Amino acid sequence: MTENTAKRSLRESLSALVDNQATELELHRILKESEGNAEIRSVWARYQLASAAMRGDTPGGDYVDLSDRIRSAINAEQPHDMAADQLAGEMSATARPQRWWQQAGRFAIAASVAGAVIIGVQQSSQLLAGGQPGGAEVAAAGPTQDQIPALNPALSVRSVSTDAGQNRAGAPPMVIFVPKQRDQAVPVEAVQKRLNHLMLEHAEHAAQNSGRGMLPFARIPRMEEE
Amino acid sequence: MMRFGYRLVRLFAIVLAISASLPLPAAAAETPEKMTELLGRMSAAVRELSYRGLFTYEHGGSLDTLKVIHTVRDGIEYERLEHLSGPTREFVRSGQRVDCLPPGDKLLRGRLGSLGGKVGGLSNHYHFHIRGSERIAGRDAQIVQILPRDEYRYGYTLGIDRDSGMPLMFLLLGEVEKKKRVLERFQFIELTIGEVGEEELTPVNPGHRVAEHQLARCEENLKAVIKSWQLNWLPQGFMFSGQRRTDSNGDMLMYTDGLTTFSVFIDPVIDTFTVEGQARRGATVAYMQQVERRNLPYSVTVVGEIPPITARRVAESVKSLSQN
Numbered sequence: 227m228t229e230n231t232a233k234r235s236l237r238e239s240l241s242a243l244v245d246n247q248a249t250e251l252e253l254h255r256i257l258k259e260s261e262g263n264a265e266i267r268s269v270w271a272r273y274q275l276a277s278a279a280m281r282g283d284t285p286g287g288d289y290v291d292l293s294d295r296i297r298s299a300i301n302a303e304q305p306h307d308m309a310a311d312q313l314a315g316e317m318s319a320t321a322r323p324q325r326w327w328q329q330a331g332r333f334a335i336a337a338s339v340a341g342a343v344i345i346g347v348q349q350s351s352q353l354l355a356g357g358q359p360g361g362a363e364v365a366a367a368g369p370t371q372d373q374i375p376a377l378n379p380a381l382s383v384r385s386v387s388t389d390a391g392q393n394r395a396g397a398p399p400m401v402i403f404v405p406k407q408r409d410q411a412v413p414v415e416a417v418q419k420r421l422n423h424l425m426l427e428h429a430e431h432a433a434q435n436s437g438r439g440m441l442p443f444a445r446i447p448r449m450e451e452e
Numbered sequence: 453m454m455r456f457g458y459r460l461v462r463l464f465a466i467v468l469a470i471s472a473s474l475p476l477p478a479a480a481a482e483t484p485e486k487m488t489e490l491l492g493r494m495s496a497a498v499r500e501l502s503y504r505g506l507f508t509y510e511h512g513g514s515l516d517t518l519k520v521i522h523t524v525r526d527g528i529e530y531e532r533l534e535h536l537s538g539p540t541r542e543f544v545r546s547g548q549r550v551d552c553l554p555p556g557d558k559l560l561r562g563r564l565g566s567l568g569g570k571v572g573g574l575s576n577h578y579h580f581h582i583r584g585s586e587r588i589a590g591r592d593a594q595i596v597q598i599l600p601r602d603e604y605r606y607g608y609t610l611g612i613d614r615d616s617g618m619p620l621m622f623l624l625l626g627e628v629e630k631k632k633r634v635l636e637r638f639q640f641i642e643l644t645i646g647e648v649g650e651e652e653l654t655p656v657n658p659g660h661r662v663a664e665h666q667l668a669r670c671e672e673n674l675k676a677v678i679k680s681w682q683l684n685w686l687p688q689g690f691m692f693s694g695q696r697r698t699d700s701n702g703d704m705l706m707y708t709d710g711l712t713t714f715s716v717f718i719d720p721v722i723d724t725f726t727v728e729g730q731a732r733r734g735a736t737v738a739y740m741q742q743v744e745r746r747n748l749p750y751s752v753t754v755v756g757e758i759p760p761i762t763a764r765r766v767a768e769s770v771k772s773l774s775q776n
């Protein structure tokens with residue numbers, strides 16, 4: 227591969243990362259490359275700015291380069307046990323039993339990376355408000371009769387897939403956590419444990435008050451170990 | 453006369469043009485009465501019929517398969533739900549009287565009693581459209597599209613069994629990054645209505661969980677009786693549906709609009725756990741933040757199948773009632 231091609235493919239990976247579409251592999255490569263390469267870091271900053279501008283939420287805060295922190299966080303992770311076939315490439319810093327916490331390691335990466343990467347550039351308030359910082363009250367703006375969208379084929383019972391969102395195809399779904407403070411260290415396991423517990427309690431409530439009997443218990447991610 | 457005829461033709465052309473731009477009759481919004489009838493029948497079917505079914509739960513590109521069994525004996529519900537894929541997870545629930553309606557069912561069946569003035573019917577918060585038929589789990593399902601009237605709730609596409617009234621499909625539509633997406637889908641692949649044997653209701657996993665059968669008393673209109681905290685904002689159409697103490701010595705407050713729910717957890721912060729932020733998994737969002745009461749930190753977490761902005765606004769509206 228010539229140097230130019232390598233550079234181009236790295237930029238493509240960067241662009242994918244900005245769009246939350248990069249694979250773990252790409253992420254690792256970017257972090258490795260950016261270690262001694264100021265150009266990569268400035269390209270990253272530019273892409274983020276451009277992306278934010280396109281979404282209409284120009285960053286209000288200063289750009290913070292957190293790649294050092296992410297790199298050390300990833301380096302601190304231990305290589306994964308290959309037995310957990312599909313999770314290969316994921317890292318688990320913990321040796322917890324692979325029961326209801328199977329996704330804890332996965333979450334560790336998700337939180338440190340997603341949190342740091344997203345929050346490094348945007349103001350948290352914008353993120354959390356879904357791009358409408360202090361958004362003006364929008365009056366009930368449901369579609370009126372003549373604006374009713376046609377039933378999208380994607381909504382038909384025959385269509386196959388729900389939104390894979392930030393997850394890569396085939397990966398088990400994970401919790402995406404975005405801390406409010408941009409540089410906050412996230413006690414990943416504690417957060418995950420608490421969230422799972424609250425989701426269980428909430429499911430019990432949903433199973434009584436959303437017109438579908440016990441079905442909401444399907445949302446339970448993992449059982450707590452008794 | 454010629455001239456009049458010309459005008460008539462022109463008028464006809466205009467009428468034609470206008471009617472062409474109008475939605476087809478099939479897309480017309482349903483009356484509140486019709487929807488209460490349909491959703492009320494669904495709410496009753498889920499709780500009053502005996503059935504066993506297999507269904508899939510899909511979110512974030514992953515698929516789970518589950519089994520659900522439900523019956524009523526002497527006016528009391530007995531039910532069991534089991535995950536058939538992934539780690540074993542099983543829930544049993546029994547003891548709820550069929551004629552005891554939780555607030556969610558009251559809303560779906562249009563039985564609001566004296567709460568009516570405040571909450572209003574579901575039609576105040578959603579547009580309803582009937583979209584013909586689909587075949588689901590080998591049964592004839594009526595497809596209903598439910599669109600939110602405001603930004604504080606999600607939309608749904610429902611498939612309701614014409615024969616029994618059971619919900620065969622429950623699809624939640626939300627917006628993520630300004631794109632409409634299916635955030636989760638419950639869909640039966642097989643459903644049998646009819647008597648259920650005792651053995652089918654017996655849990656198969658020793659680690660099964662016994663779910664609470666009654667989170668709120670059904671006779672009276674509910675009111676939160678929490679003394680230390682209050683919510684200063686609730687999205688329209690949501691009503692209080694119960695409260696309880698959590699294991700961690702915190703309070704849990706529950707709210708529903710009939711189709712979806714959210715729970716507000718208020719816990720004393722006992723460790724150095726001070727994370728604030730937002731988490732999302734499938735259709736479920738959790739917004740965590742801290743409040744202070746008598747100089748002690750408490751964590752407020754709003755969990756529900758609601759848009760992030762709703763969770764955030766609710767969490768931010770939680771205030772301590774006594775500052776000192």
